[in-house]
Amino acid sequence: EAQVTQNPRYLITVTGKKLTVTCSQNMNHEYMSWYRQDPGLGLRQIYYSMNVEVTDKGDVPEGYKVSRKEKRNFPLILESPSPNQTSLYFCASQGQSNSPLHFGNGTRLTVT
Amino acid sequence: QKEVEQNSGPLSVPEGAIASLNCTYSDRGSQSFFWYRQYSGKSPELIMFIYSNGDKEDGRFTAQLNKASQYVSLLIRDSQPSDSATYLCAVTPSGGYNKLIFGAGTRLAVHP
Numbered sequence A: 001e002a003q004v005t006q007n008p009r010y011l012i013t014v015t016g017k018k019l020t021v022t023c024s025q026n027m028n029h030e031y032m033s034w035y036r037q038d039p040g041l042g043l044r045q046i047y048y049s050m051n052v053e054v055t056d057k058g059d060v061p062e063g064y065k066v067s068r069k070e071k072r073n074f075p076l077i078l079e080s081p082s083p084n085q086t087s088l089y090f091c092a093s094q095g096q097s098n099s100p101l102h103f104g105n106g107t108r109l110t111v112t
Numbered sequence B: 001q002k003e004v005e006q007n008s009g010p011l012s013v014p015e016g017a018i019a020s021l022n023c024t025y026s027d028r029g030s031q032s033f034f035w036y037r038q039y040s041g042k043s044p045e046l047i048m049f050i051y052s053n054g055d056k057e058d059g060r061f062t063a064q065l066n067k068a069s070q071y072v073s074l075l076i077r078d079s080q081p082s083d084s085a086t087y088l089c090a091v092t093p094s095g096g097y098n099k100l101i102f103g104a105g106t107r108l109a110v111h112p
Helices: none
Strands: A004-007 A010-013 A019-025 A031-038 A042-051 A054-057 A076-078 A087-094 A107-111 B011-014 B019-025 B032-038 B045-050 B054-058 B061-066 B071-076 B085-092 B106-111
Touching: A004 A087, A010 A019, A019 A031, A019 A087, A019 A107, A042 B085, B011 B019, B019 B032, B019 B085, B019 B106, B032 B061, B032 B071, B045 B054, B045 B061, B045 B071, B071 B085
Parallel strands: A010 A107, B011 B106
Antiparallel strands: A004 A019, A019 A076, A031 A042, A031 A087, A042 A054, A087 A107, B019 B071, B032 B045, B032 B085, B054 B061, B061 B071, B085 B106
16 A cells, blocks of 8 residues: 555654654655644744655755655754654655645644 | 645536536646545545646546646546545646646536
8 A cells, every 4th residue: 555654643842952764655656755834833844855866945844854865764863853853744645746745643842 | 935825615517517627827837737636534535647738638638738828627427425525636736846826716516
């Protein structure tokens, strides 16, 4: 089954404690991205990757890091989480640029 | 700032009626347009995409695009209670094929 898998689904942490949210896709897609979703603001892109070792900032990259060492994996790293990063996060992949996004199941992060 | 605007709703329609969801976008160079459905706490799932002016039909769903008016809509015929969800309009901005700009979504409630 074609899918994008994120883990964990829920995460509660404290300010400053580094965390990683994993994302993996099995569709051999070149394009992957991370979005956060906040009430009233919709989905906003954090980072995206066009291929292995090629990443770039989206609209809200501050406080986040990503890496793309393998085509299938695109982890999101919060080096020092803060409460304003409490949000619902989605990883997504695309087969080609300009094509629809395939979303993972989401990670609800709470930073206290 | 390139924007996508949607009425937040809720849009309430009786079962069996036509639901009409609207979206306007500010970037005149946008090329691709998507409608996603999102149930509470779940990830967005693709309903329709449209690239050219006019109508595109898929089952009970019809997407309508008018680039001159910078307007895209989604019609849902024979609405069912299971269609109750938030509908997200998304647009590929000019020069940004690796991202989508999302509206905040319209909540649809179909009542029996």
